[in-house]
Amino acid sequence: MTQGTYDDIPPSSWGHERVDLRVYARRVGLRDPGAGAPEERLRLLHRAHVAAIPFDNLDFVADVPVGLGPAEVLRKLSGPRGGCCHEHNLLFGCVLEHLGYRVDRIAARVRLGGEGPRPRTHMALHVRHGPHTWLCDVGFGVQGFLEPLPLHDGATSHQLGRTFRIRALSSPFWTVEMHQEDVWTALYHFTLEPQEPMDFVVAHHFLATHPRSMLRRAPLLHLTTPDTRLHVRGLDFLETRGGVQRTRRLTRTSLEADLARFGIRLPRDRLSGLARRLFPPHSEGEETS
Numbered sequence: 001m002t003q004g005t006y007d008d009i010p011p012s013s014w015g016h017e018r019v020d021l022r023v024y025a026r027r028v029g030l031r032d033p034g035a036g037a038p039e040e041r042l043r044l045l046h047r048a049h050v051a052a053i054p055f056d057n058l059d060f061v062a063d064v065p066v067g068l069g070p071a072e073v074l075r076k077l078s079g080p081r082g083g084c085c086h087e088h089n090l091l092f093g094c095v096l097e098h099l100g101y102r103v104d105r106i107a108a109r110v111r112l113g114g115e116g117p118r119p120r121t122h123m124a125l126h127v128r129h130g131p132h133t134w135l136c137d138v139g140f141g142v143q144g145f146l147e148p149l150p151l152h153d154g155a156t157s158h159q160l161g162r163t164f165r166i167r168a169l170s171s172p173f174w175t176v177e178m179h180q181e182d183v184w185t186a187l188y189h190f191t192l193e194p195q196e197p198m199d200f201v202v203a204h205h206f207l208a209t210h211p212r213s214m215l216r217r218a219p220l221l222h223l224t225t226p227d228t229r230l231h232v233r234g235l236d237f238l239e240t241r242g243g244v245q246r247t248r249r250l251t252r253t254s255l256e257a258d259l260a261r262f263g264i265r266l267p268r269d270r271l272s273g274l275a276r277r278l279f280p281p282h283s284e285g286e287e288t289s
Contacts, residue, residue, distance in 0.1 A: 014105070014197060015070035016094035024095055027078040028052040034099050038129040041099070046136055046148050047226070049092055054223040054230075054262040055141040056082030057215045060208050062274060068197075068204055070094050080263050082223075084215060086204045088139030089123045096136075102128040107199060108190035111175075112143065121203045126151065126192050135166060135176060141222040142231050143178060143187055160224070161243065219250075219278070223262050230261055235278065252279045 025033045028048040035041065058081075059066045066087070067073075073087045082088075093103045107120035125136040127148065134148040146159045153168040163179040172191045177184045207213045214220075221232040229240040235250045237258055250258055252275050259266065266274065 014090065014094060014097070014103075016097040018069070018071040019074050019091065019094040019098065021095065021098050023074060023078055024091070033095065038101070039132060042096070042101070042127065042129070042134065042136070043147050045092075045095070046138060047146055049088070049138045050144065050146050051223070051225045052263070053077050053088065053138075054082035054221055054264060055084070055088070055139060055144075056262070056264060057084055057220045058264070058266070058274060060084070060213070060215045061217075061219055062270070062277065064270075066204070066208055068201060080265055082221070082262065082264060083139070084204075084207065085137075085139035085141075086123050086200050086207075089125055089137065090200070092136065092138045093125050096125070096127060100129070104192065104194040105200065106190050106192060107195050107203070108188040110188045111186040112188075119203070119206070121207055122188055123195075123200055123203075124188070124190060126194075137176075140187065141220065142229070143185075144222075144224065146224055146226070149176065160226070160229075219274075221259075221262050221264070232258070232262075250278070 021033065025031065028045070029052055030044070030048050033041070033045055036044065066076075066083070068086060068090060070090065073083065073091050077083055077087060077091055089105065093105055096103050104126040106124050106126050108122040108124050109118040109120050110122050111118065123139070127134045127136045133151045135151045136148045137144060145157065145164050147157065149155060149157050149164055149166055151166060153166065155166045157164045165177045165179065165184070167175050167177065169175055169189070172193070173189055174191065175189045176187050178187055207215045210216070218234040219232050221230070223230045227241060229238075231238040231240075232250065237248050237250055239246050255275055255278070256271060
């Protein structure tokens, strides 16, 4: 009897048929997302998504329920809003399946140089087309990569002044690392075991509701374009362009315009509620008369 492999198991339905490819194409600024050879098409899609849709945890900070239905995620991220890793990579995986790629959603333990055990709360994508295989991740935020990484041991990719590397650890574990300022930093560890939708429902619930979730503590926004990185952490706004970084503080009066830099527009009541949460009376970021 021949032992089966994951390739023998029919993939679970992630609902890609409920994602309108035309709506997505408009959101990321591509006239024809299916044009080109598979490798070049994937590179262009990954770059376009990262440059158009920000990482955005504002719903978690504001205690607003966030669902993971494919159509719901597309409505939000085209809204104009961003989302967390699960929303980004769920949507991107559905788009790739529309275009004929084989996609496995995989779970990762975020490291960022930290020690000790970490939960598998991050979603990344194992993408295949013919003999080619890549790690795709459009939802990792400030340390994320702009283009897919070839998924084989020792593969490196130079992007926007950073070098990323894939390494195979002791089987079945892999890691993706970033080299910057002469130091290799592990971003996350992962395996290639395909996950089921309910696995990420559980992880998403933890990130969205648990009091110790880092995504509930303060605003965390990020947008990477080919020439600029915009990043908000708490009340700090960082902009990096041409290797030069500028930092300033968010204020109540600048909040709406600062969110607009990321392409985020909130309804007036949501914006007011966020401002009250971030700038309680007599707080550091609050202007006084």
